[in-house]
Amino acid sequence: MASTTPDQQEQQIAAQPTSWRVAVGAGLAVALFIGLFVAAFLWPITTASPQHIPLAVAGPQPAVAAVEQQLTARSPELFEVATVPDRQAAVAAIHARDV
Incomplete structure (x- = not known):
């Protein structure tokens, strides 16, 4: 074996x-x-999907209101529109990361 x-x-x-x-x-x-x-x-x-994108809008009040209305009418949660008095304020808001 x-x-x-x-x-x-x-x-x-x-x-x-x-x-x-x-x-x-x-x-x-x-x-x-x-x-x-x-x-x-x-x-x-x-x-x-993109949501709550910060956006600064500068210009005359009627134009700003029209732009804001069109942006929110198409997609209410897409943009967070901030109204600023002029271009310099918009640039400052961008540099400060407010928009």
């Missing part, structure tokens, strides 16, 4: 081919992981 050493047993186990179930399972697991990874990056692209 021939006995096998632990090294020979390990070689016999290592020499056996991988089960097709293990190979298919590993392939499906990798495909699922990649699919979830791609979905995690694509989901925000499909659901994101």
Whole structure:
């Protein structure tokens, strides 16, 4: 009766081919992981939309009111309109990051 050493047993186990179930399972697991990874990056692209964009408007009061009305009529939450008296005030608000 021939006995096998632990090294020979390990070689016999290592020499056996991988089960097709293990190979298919590993392939499906990798495909699922990649699919979830791609979905995690694509989901925000499909659901994101700009909202509350600060905007400074300078000019005569009737023109400013008309611009503000048109901007809010199309998309009420798209712009946050700030009225400023002139161009210099608009530039100062931009530099101060108010708009």
